[in-house]
Amino acid sequence: MSQGDHSVAFVRHDPLPPQAPPVSQAGVIGWLRTNLFSSIGNSIMTLITLYVIYALLAAIVPWIANGVWDASSIRECREQLQGVNAACWAVIEERWPQLVFGNYPPEHYGRAVLAFVLLFVALAPVLYFGLPRKMLWFTGLYPFLAYWLIWGGTLWIPIMALVGVVVGFVVFRLLEEKSFFGAMVAALAAALAFWIVLTAPLAEALAGVLPLALTPVASREIGGFMINFILGTSGIALSLPLGIMLALGRQSTLPIIKMICVIFIEFVRGVPLITLLFVASVMLAYFLPPGTNFDLMLRVIIMVTLFAAAYMAEAIRGGLAALPKGQYEAGDSLGLDYWQKMRLIVLPQALKISIPSIVNIAIGLFKDTTLVSIISMFDVIGMIRGPILSSTEWFGVYWELLGFAGVLFFVFCYGISQYSQWLERKLATDHR
Amino acid sequence: MSQPIDAAPAVPSHLEVSDEVAIEISGMNKWYGQFHVLRDIDLTVYRGERIVICGPSGSGKSTLIRCINALEEHQAGKITVDGTLLSSDLKNIDKIRSEVGMCFQHFNLFPHLTILENCTLAPIWVRKTPKREAEATAMHFLEKVKIPDQANKYPGQLSGGQQQRVAIARSLCMKPKIMLFDEPTSALDPEMIKEVLDTMIELAEDGMTMLCVTHEMGFARQVANRVIFMDAGQIVEQNEPEPFFNNPKSERTKLFLSQILGH
Ligand SMILES: Nc1ncnc2c1ncn2[C@@H]1O[C@H](COP(=O)(O)OP(=O)(O)O)[C@@H](O)[C@H]1O
Ligand SMILES: [Mg+2]
Numbered sequence: 001m002s003q004g005d006h007s008v009a010f011v012r013h014d015p016l017p018p019q020a021p022p023v024s025q026a027g028v029i030g031w032l033r034t035n036l037f038s039s040i041g042n043s044i045m046t047l048i049t050l051y052v053i054y055a056l057l058a059a060i061v062p063w064i065a066n067g068v069w070d071a072s073s074i075r076e077c078r079e080q081l082q083g084v085n086a087a088c089w090a091v092i093e094e095r096w097p098q099l100v101f102g103n104y105p106p107e108h109y110g111r112a113v114l115a116f117v118l119l120f121v122a123l124a125p126v127l128y129f130g131l132p133r134k135m136l137w138f139t140g141l142y143p144f145l146a147y148w149l150i151w152g153g154t155l156w157i158p159i160m161a162l163v164g165v166v167v168g169f170v171v172f173r174l175l176e177e178k179s180f181f182g183a184m185v186a187a188l189a190a191a192l193a194f195w196i197v198l199t200a201p202l203a204e205a206l207a208g209v210l211p212l213a214l215t216p217v218a219s220r221e222i223g224g225f226m227i228n229f230i231l232g233t234s235g236i237a238l239s240l241p242l243g244i245m246l247a248l249g250r251q252s253t254l255p256i257i258k259m260i261c262v263i264f265i266e267f268v269r270g271v272p273l274i275t276l277l278f279v280a281s282v283m284l285a286y287f288l289p290p291g292t293n294f295d296l297m298l299r300v301i302i303m304v305t306l307f308a309a310a311y312m313a314e315a316i317r318g319g320l321a322a323l324p325k326g327q328y329e330a331g332d333s334l335g336l337d338y339w340q341k342m343r344l345i346v347l348p349q350a351l352k353i354s355i356p357s358i359v360n361i362a363i364g365l366f367k368d369t370t371l372v373s374i375i376s377m378f379d380v381i382g383m384i385r386g387p388i389l390s391s392t393e394w395f396g397v398y399w400e401l402l403g404f405a406g407v408l409f410f411v412f413c414y415g416i417s418q419y420s421q422w423l424e425r426k427l428a429t430d431h432r
Numbered sequence: 433m434s435q436p437i438d439a440a441p442a443v444p445s446h447l448e449v450s451d452e453v454a455i456e457i458s459g460m461n462k463w464y465g466q467f468h469v470l471r472d473i474d475l476t477v478y479r480g481e482r483i484v485i486c487g488p489s490g491s492g493k494s495t496l497i498r499c500i501n502a503l504e505e506h507q508a509g510k511i512t513v514d515g516t517l518l519s520s521d522l523k524n525i526d527k528i529r530s531e532v533g534m535c536f537q538h539f540n541l542f543p544h545l546t547i548l549e550n551c552t553l554a555p556i557w558v559r560k561t562p563k564r565e566a567e568a569t570a571m572h573f574l575e576k577v578k579i580p581d582q583a584n585k586y587p588g589q590l591s592g593g594q595q596q597r598v599a600i601a602r603s604l605c606m607k608p609k610i611m612l613f614d615e616p617t618s619a620l621d622p623e624m625i626k627e628v629l630d631t632m633i634e635l636a637e638d639g640m641t642m643l644c645v646t647h648e649m650g651f652a653r654q655v656a657n658r659v660i661f662m663d664a665g666q667i668v669e670q671n672e673p674e675p676f677f678n679n680p681k682s683e684r685t686k687l688f689l690s691q692i693l694g695h
Contacts, residue, residue, distance in 0.1 A: 324538075324540075326536060326538055326540035327540060327542065329503055329536065329540060330536065330540035330541070330542070332501075332502075332503055332529060333501055333503060333529060333532075333533070333534040333536075333603075334529065334530070334553070334554035334558065334602070334603070334606060335526050335527075335529040335530030335554060335558045335606065336553075336554060336557060336558060337522075337526060340557050340558070344553060344557065345542055345553075348544050349542075349543070349544050352544065427544070
C-alpha cells in the first residue's frame with residue numbers, strides 16, 4: 001500500500017500502530033452485542049433463553065446440592081429433609097457396590113478393579129500410536145488375563161486358550177506363503193479344534209500339577225455396571241475386526257463370500273437387538289446339544305458382537321467406497337497382494353474416513369448393553385429396576401438412581417467421543 | 433519444451449537398444465462387454481527401448497499399457513513380460529507387477545503415508561527388503577528426482593509436479609525393468625510439466641525400458657526411439673520419431689498430428 005501510488009506526494013514508511021477497537025466492539029460487551037443482542041428479535045430470544053436456563057437450574061441445582069448423603073433408607077432421607085424437595089443420594093452410597101459390581105463377591109472386588117485398570121494399560125498403545133510398540137504384547141495378553149481375573153478358576157484355562165491362538169498363528173505363518181485367505185481359514189480351524197478338543201483336558205491335567213487358581217466367580221454373580229462394561233468393551237473390540245471382514249467380503253469378487261456377507265449384514269440389520277438377545281437367552285438352548293453349558297454372558301457377547309459387526313461393516317463399506325480407484329491400482333501396480341493392499345493402503349484410509357460412524361456405533365452399542373436388563377440380567381439398569389427399587393428401604397428413588405446411571409454412561413461415552421475427535425485431527429494428513 | 437531435432441538422427445546414439453525382448457504382445461484382443469477396445473495388437477518391445485504411444489482420446493492407449501501389468505484383463509492373445517507369460521495365475525501377475533513400474537495421470541500417491549513411506553512400502557512388503565536398506569534406496573531415488581528434502585512430508589503438502597516425481601521414485605524403488613507411463617504430465621500445470629519430463633529423460637538416459645502414453649511430442653522427438661499411433665483400438669502406424677513426424681504414412685496419423693501439433 002505504501003508503494004506504487006504516483007499521485008501522492010508523501011508516503012508513510014512506518015505502519016501506524018493498531019488502534020484499540022471502540023469499547024462497544026471490544027471484549028465481553030462487544031461479543032455480547034454482536035452475538036446475542038444484534039437485533040430486537042435476537043435480544044428477545046436471548047432473554048427468553050436465559051430465563052428458561054435460569055428456571056431449570058433453579059429447580060435442579062438445589063435438588064442436587066441439598067441432597068442427603070447419610071441415611072440408610074428413603075424414610076430416613078425424608079426425615080432429614082423435613083419436607084424440602086431434594087435428592088436422596090444416600091442410596092448411591094449405600095448401594096454403590098451393587099450398582100457397580102452386582103453380586104460379585106466383595107472380597108474379590110480388587111480383582112475386578114485390577115482388570116478395569118489394566119484395560120487402560122492394554123488400550124493405551126492401541127489408542128496412542130506414540131507409545132512403544134512392545135506394549136502391544138500386553139494388549140494381546142490382556143483378554144486372557146482379564147478373563148482370569150474376573151471369572152477366576154485356574155490360570156491354565158486362559159493359558160490354553162492362548163496356546164490355541166498361538167497354534168492358529170503358527171498354522172497361519174506356515175501356510176501364509178501359499179494363500180493368505182486359505183491360511184486364515186486353516187488357522188481358525190486349527191485354533192477352534194485345539195480349543196474344543198484339547199483345552200479342557202490339558203488345563204485340567206496341568207492344574208492338577210500346579211493349580212494357579214483364583215476363587216471362581218460365576219457369571220450370574222457378575223452384575224451392575226460391570227456387565228455393561230464387559231459387554232460394551234468386548235462387543236466393540238470383537239465387532240470391529242468382524243465388521244472389517246464383512247465389509248471386505250461384501251466387496252469380494254467371489255460370489256459365495258459376497259452373498260454370505262450380504263445376507264448376514266442385511267439380516268442382522270433387519271432384526272432388533274432385543275430380539276437377538278431373547279434368542280441368546282432362551283432360544284439358543286434349543287439348538288445346542290443337551291447338557292452343553294454355554295454361559296449366558298458369552299451368548300450375549302456373541303449376539304451383541306454380531307449385531308454391532310453388521311453396522312460396523314456398513315460404516316466401513318462407506319469408507320471403502322469413498323476411496324478413489326487409483327489407490328487400489330497404485331497398490332496393484334507395485335505388486336502388493338490383496339491382503340497387503342487392504343492392510344497397508346485401503347483400510348487405513350477407509351477406517352479413517354469411517355471413524356465418526358464407527359464411534360457412533362461403538363457408543364450406541366455401549367448404551368444398548370442396558371437392554372440385557374430385559375432378559376433378566378442384572379446390569380446397572382436391571383439392578384436399579386429390580387433389587388434396589390423393589391427393596392423396602394429404597395422404594396421409589398428413581399431420579400437419583402437413573403441419574404447416576406446416566407452420568408456413568410455419559411462419562412464413558414463422552415470420553416470415547418473426545419478421543420475420536422482427537423484421533424481424527426491427528427490423522428488428518430491429506431489436506432494440510 | 434525441447435527443441436525438435438530435425439536433421440540429426442532422432443535416437444540419441446548413446447542410447448542403445450538391445451535385441452533382448454522385454455515385452456511380447458501377440459494377437460491381443462480385449463472387450464469391455466460388447467465393446468471391442470483393443471483389436472489384434474502385436475507389439476514387441478526390446479530392452480532399452482523408449483516407446484511413445486499417442487492417439488486420440490478413447491483409442492485404447494491406457495487400456496493397452498494397463499494390460500501389460502494386468503490392471504486390465506485381456507481376453508485373447510498372449511502377453512509375455514520379461515519372459516513371464518501373463519495368465520490368470522496370481523503368482524505370475526504379482527511377479528510381473530513387481531518388475532514393471534507404473535506412473536498414473538493422477539499420481540495415486542498414498543495420502544496417509546509420508547513421501548519416504550510411500551517409497552519404502554512396496555520394497556519392504558513385496559521384496560522383503562530390510563527397512564534401513566529400503567530407506568537408503570528410497571533416499572537415493574528421491575535425490576535422483578530432486579526432492580530428498582520433502583521425504584518426511586505428506587503427499588498433500590507437495591505440488592503436482594513434485595507428486596508425480598515422487599510417484600516415479602516410488603516405482604523406481606522396486607528396481608523395475610520396465611516403466612509404464614500413462615499421461616504422466618496431462619494433469620499438471622504447464623510450469624510443472626518440464627520437471628517431470630526432465631526426470632523421465634534422465635530415466636531414459638539410464639537405459640530404462642519405457643512405454644509412455646503422452647502427447648508431449650517434444651519429448652517423443654528427443655527421447656523416443658519409436659512412436660506408436662493408435663486409433664480405435666488398433667496400432668495404426670509405428671516408426672522412428674523423425675519419419676513418424678515428418679512423413680506419416682496413414683491418413684489418420686496425418687490428421688491426428690495436424691490436430692495435435694496445431695496448424
Ligand atoms: N472400465 C471400462 N468399462 C467400459 N469401457 C471402458 C472402460 N475403460 C475404458 N473404456 C472405454 O475403452 C475405450 C478406451 O479407453 P482408454 O484406453 O482409456 O483410452 P485412451 O487412454 O486412449 O484415452 C474408451 O472408449 C473408453 O470409454
Ligand atoms: Mg488414457
